[in-house]
Amino acid sequence: xxxxxxxxxxxxxxxxxxxCPTNVIFLNDLTPEVGEGCTRCGLCLKVCPVRALSLRGx
Amino acid sequence: MKHEEEHYxxxxxxxxxxxxxxxxxxxxxGLKKILVIEKRQEIGSPVRCAEGVTxxxxxxxxxxxxxxxxxxxxxxxxxxxxxxxxxxxxKDMAGDEVGAVLERDVFDKEMAMLxxxxxxEFMLRTQAKGxxxxxxxxxxxxxxxxxxxxxxxxxxxxxxxGFESQIGRWGGIYDVLKTKNIMTCFQYRLSNIDFxxxxxxxxxxxxxxxGYVWIFPKGEDKANVGLGIQLSQxxxxxxxxxxxxxxxxxxxxxxxxxxxxxxxGGVSVEHPPDSVCTNGxxxxxxxxxxxxxxxxxxxxxxxxxxxxxxxxxxxxxxKGDTSKEFLSRYEKRWRERLxxxxxxxxxxxxxxxxxxxxxxxxxxxxxxxxxLEKLSTEAILKGVAEKYPELxxxxxxxx
Numbered sequence: 001x002x003x004x005x006x007x008x009x010x011x012x013x014x015x016x017x018x019x020c021p022t023n024v025i026f027l028n029d030l031t032p033e034v035g036e037g038c039t040r041c042g043l044c045l046k047v048c049p050v051r052a053l054s055l056r057g058x
Numbered sequence: 059m060k061h062e063e064e065h066y067x068x069x070x071x072x073x074x075x076x077x078x079x080x081x082x083x084x085x086x087x088g089l090k091k092i093l094v095i096e097k098r099q100e101i102g103s104p105v106r107c108a109e110g111v112t113x114x115x116x117x118x119x120x121x122x123x124x125x126x127x128x129x130x131x132x133x134x135x136x137x138x139x140x141x142x143x144x145x146x147x148x149k150d151m152a153g154d155e156v157g158a159v160l161e162r163d164v165f166d167k168e169m170a171m172l173x174x175x176x177x178x179e180f181m182l183r184t185q186a187k188g189x190x191x192x193x194x195x196x197x198x199x200x201x202x203x204x205x206x207x208x209x210x211x212x213x214x215x216x217x218x219x220g221f222e223s224q225i226g227r228w229g230g231i232y233d234v235l236k237t238k239n240i241m242t243c244f245q246y247r248l249s250n251i252d253f254x255x256x257x258x259x260x261x262x263x264x265x266x267x268x269g270y271v272w273i274f275p276k277g278e279d280k281a282n283v284g285l286g287i288q289l290s291q292x293x294x295x296x297x298x299x300x301x302x303x304x305x306x307x308x309x310x311x312x313x314x315x316x317x318x319x320x321x322x323g324g325v326s327v328e329h330p331p332d333s334v335c336t337n338g339x340x341x342x343x344x345x346x347x348x349x350x351x352x353x354x355x356x357x358x359x360x361x362x363x364x365x366x367x368x369x370x371x372x373x374x375x376x377k378g379d380t381s382k383e384f385l386s387r388y389e390k391r392w393r394e395r396l397x398x399x400x401x402x403x404x405x406x407x408x409x410x411x412x413x414x415x416x417x418x419x420x421x422x423x424x425x426x427x428x429x430l431e432k433l434s435t436e437a438i439l440k441g442v443a444e445k446y447p448e449l450x451x452x453x454x455x456x457x
Contacts, residue, residue: 014323015324020234023227029185030097046289049242050244050322
């Protein structure tokens, strides 16, 4: 998993899950979970209205 | 309550208004065993919507107007260009063209209760985890209800699971969205603000690139104040929330307001997909990309589509044929009803994103001289063409 979710910021809105082009973000009980296969494209970071996601290692 | 041992005629994933309405019309048309599952513990909450609608669909959908969920009716809409040029639309709007701002949490529950009155079952805190396939047909859903894993089988599945639809993706119905077809949105419900609460307000231009800022009244001194920005217009340096905070900071009447609610979300502004069905599965609402690409509104379109979905679902299950071929009757009917306008507004959106602030100033200026009774793409283009023909040159095919 190469995207971290800051749960203190997350609004549980699903924008990241609906945007992910490789479909590896799943809302588990309204909380985003990033699965295997992330290509680090960064679109979920951009679409997140509250900057709750970050690429691991950045 | 041992749902897992039963076989349903119809299983709907998602108890938003489209899921409940699909279930309601399937029941009205004769299906007996219908289940709607909802991952949240409360239907309609948290709200993920700007809540502005026109009431034109209520009669068709057999919904009685109620103050319980219609928070405020408005006289019309005001559009603003970046320089502050103002255009008022629909001063004399009447009847079913009246705009209104809903209480979506109450509205969504009311839609569920209308379905329940027809015999539809609901199961909350129940999340779909995957589809069950037999050969090339989808026959059920793997679900988790408060920690308990089980399977729900049904003759037909409906995915009404919104923008982030997993059902659509698992069913292999469509590809991923392009960034130009995704809006990232943020909204506050502000109280104690100064504004004209008799109108909905739309601010065009660079305060919300590729989208707009909205102020939808929830009362005399309170409103949903939010914006949507096209994802392709963001470079990552500023989020939707930061754009909205900047906008509010620049408007004295809003700046003093206190937020009593925060809403985030994604919205698709896609053209209609090639298909929203596969064997044993149909999609409705946001999951079927039914949102109007210009306004970002999805309720009215989705409700009309859901009624058709429910009617065809009943027919398919009663005839014992839920193949993609049979479900093409659903495709045909919703497309006859909605597709032309969705395509036209998609093309308009593609053009609108190219306009700069100066062009928006000119467009709103040109329209001030035109009596606009309705907020329609055609009326706007025709109005602009009279004064600034060069501005709408590239839109000519749409006139």
